[in-house]
Amino acid sequence: MRVELKNIFLSNPGFICAAGDSENPESFVENLASGNRDGIKKTDCGLVGEGGVKSFFVGKIDDSKLKSTGDAFDMRVLQILDFALSSIKNVVEKAISLYGAERVGVCMGSCDNGSALSFAGHKAFFTEGAFPADYDLKVQGADYPATFTARKFGTRGICLAFSTACSSSASAIVKAKELIRAGICDAVIAGGVDVASDTVLLGFDSLEAIDHEKTNPFSKNRNGINLGEGASVFLLSKDDLDEMGIVLAGSGESSDASHMTAPLADGSGAEKAMKAALEDSGLKPEDVDYVNLHGTGTHLNDSMEGRGVNLVFGSENHLACSSTKPLTGHTLGAAASLELAACFYAIKSQKIPVHVWDGVQDPEIPRLNLVTEKSSLPQKPIRCCMSNSFAFGGCNASLIIRKIK
DSSP, rough: OOOOOOEEEEOOEEEEEEEETTTHHHHHHHHHHHHOOTEEEEEEESSSSSTBOOOEEEEOOOOOOOOOOOOSSSOHHHHHHHHHHHTTTHHHHHHHHOGGGGGGEEEEEEEEHHHHHHHHHHHHHHHHSSTTTTTOOGGGOOTTHOOOOOOOOOOSEEEEOOOOGGGHHHHHHHHHHHHHTTTTTTTEEEEEOOOOOOHHHHHHHTTOOBBBSSOTTTTTOOOOOOOOOEEEEEEESSSTTTTEEEEEEEEEEEEEEEEEEEOTSHHHHHHHHHHHHHHHHTTOOGOOEEEOOOOSSSSHHHHHHHHHHHHHHHOOOOOOOOOOOHOBBGGGGGGHHHHHHHHHHEEEEOOOOOOOOOOOOOTTSSOEEEOOOOSSSOOOEEEEEEEEEEEGGEEEEEEEEOOOO
């Protein structure tokens, strides 16, 4: 039975990335507001090709932060996810106690789960003629982070996995909202996780999408992305269980359906997602105080997103915008949820993430009001934020959150 709910509440997020984590969110906020890029470090790829070892700037998580999960397949991706999940343990247990385990669901996004174990297994197969005894295809399933989450908390509601490339966790959060609105769940654990594996690094490099220096989004001199790893999860619920007063006000999705990797150059796909989110929220463009841009640093993505923002908010807008990927790395399936966490803390702390770049405007991109360190403290209260995720295959999503009390 569909339940007409005006508000879907967000808990404090559990998260971890190169810019900080939920054990010390104040440090995360300060790193974003000051443009601290210390977490983006030169990393050697473990796979050696004809040209020898390749190095990349990557947003890596300190190994000391991660612990064994006790899972049968104790992969790094699960250790990262487990860190984030542990931060929302209390509010999840509160939801289970209040609603029952069968009314609490899971929606989790991810792109790359067991590639390291898969690579090791296939290496053994091609060199020794057989897979290792502990090799299991299950580790490669897109469902593994979702089922791990359900097992960890003992939830018995619907459990869904999403893999829409860089918008995976946005898709997960959208579906979580829909499940609650439809009366199928009363609360849903939603978010995403990904690792910066060697196979992913080399894959993006083969597409010539990697910047071998630090990424420079929206600059005329931009040359690609820096990858990162991380996880970010929220509990979405029909009641304000964490008493934050911050809600998922609206969401919008669109599909370009035009190319395997390239977005629609005119920004119309991005425009549709943003306008759909505004319509879903019942808000007007002028109600939005800050936009967290997808802002990958690739030529195609930044130019089309700039056009899309211009189409939605107007050419003379003064809307504060920034991409946090220069500070976290592009965390792929975790990116949307992690950037929603950045929006959450922008509202909570009243400090906006800065946009780190060389300041060289691309004349082909409509003007954006990119946040500098001087303007990270807003001139007016930040109560409403939009977060954009525009993925391979034209899988576009925009999320809007706002403070209602």
